[in-house]
Amino acid sequence: QNISKPSTPSRTFQQGDALQFVSMRNSMRLMKPFSTAQFKLDSLRYEYVLEEVGPKRPKLLTHPHQKLHSSNIKEVFRYPQEVVAPYQTFSLVNQDGSCNVNESELPSFNPDEWRELYTVMVRLKQMDEVFLASQRQGRISFYMTSFGEEGIHVGSASALDPGDVVLAQYREAGVLLWRGAQVQELADQCFANASDTGKGRQMPMHFGSRRHNFLTISSPLTTQLPQAVGVGYALKRSGANNLPIVYFGEGAASEGDFHAGLNFAATLEVPMIFFCRNNGYAISTPARDQFRGDGIASRAYGYDMVAVRVDGNDVAAVHAATAEARRVALTERRPVLIEAMTYRLGHHSTSDDSTHYRPVEEIEDAALLDPVTRTFNFLEARGWWDKQKDEQLRASERKAVLRALETAEKREKPPVTELFSDVYKEKPAHLMEQEEELRRHIQNYPNDY
16 A cells, blocks of 8 residues: 655555554554554544654554644634534423423323323322421431432433443432332331341432342442443443443532543443433532533533433423433444433432522422423323322322331341441451450440440
8 A cells, every 4th residue: 555645755565564553542552564554443433544754664644633624723713602502402291281292202101101100200209208307307317309300210210121220329219219119118228227228338318229220329429420331331241232321410520530431431432321410509509600511411522422401300301312312322332411401499418408509489480390290280181190189199109108117217227247247258357356346345335225
């Protein structure tokens, strides 16, 4: 093949010539026979052109991202709006229950399935109300509600396969409920009793369930994103037709792990879904003070990722967006970013009073767009639901949550020996020593334990 360079003679490299080049992928110098002046690194989509700089010593001429050239200084400086147009928000159902599209374009749920979506949303809301009250009464130590975000949980979870792996942040209890987890299981975790699958070691709201492919939640913010990439890469290598979905808030997108996760997923071409709940507040920091630019979806461009922005209060739109994201991820073998626009109606947690940093009127206005109300309006407009059935459902779900709470509260705590189990396969000497020290301490002060 001929390698030509302007103003210099060209020469022909023969089959078997040893060409020395630097691999951009691994920064290792390689010596290998090469028969063409163009080659592709197996994990990149770009071609590198070689330029002769001496006998049998070509070098890389063009960086993969250096395709166009200009000598006009004003032309090469580009503003964000010149690169990426603002993302539109995908929606299907209006707050009054009417549709933006022909009903044939809605998710293909039958009336019973629509009612099941709504039932889980109501169950989550009732659970939040009861568990929040129990924390205020001092019965549990901590709680986080999902008021205003119920449509995100149920809409996304209903579009997944049971084999898909969920990595949550801490406001995705509805995903677990949709996957079949019982309120009793969540109550046991919040009370850290002997029936808690985590054996009482985690603070409330840190759910996990191997049975439901739901990895245990951890407190450090955003660590689940690069972990999710590892899950997705393992699934990809195994040949499974499943993927991970990782949930996080717009505040978490300011952490370094967000960028590391997206970059790993993009470069490794991992089929997975990044699901951002943009609820307007990172604890007390409003989105306008958290970042600039067009939200979170626009960041996908820099990582060569597909992205969509969806109305998070529209359960039908969230379902459709997640289903399409899943299809794209698995068929095109690439990550997809979803940004769901919603509003956090509750406080960040029971340790927070949001009226200190946002006006009550703002919360009241946002409540008019509540996803549970929107879904009720949709069902009622089609004759699939009515106010009498709704009152019965809410009362029934509330009683079930109260029963679960009372049952969890009465159950024994895990034995103290569980403090030292499940860390090592065989308990080492230093843990055995600590366990014995604790045993003696309790024996000396039995009235305090």
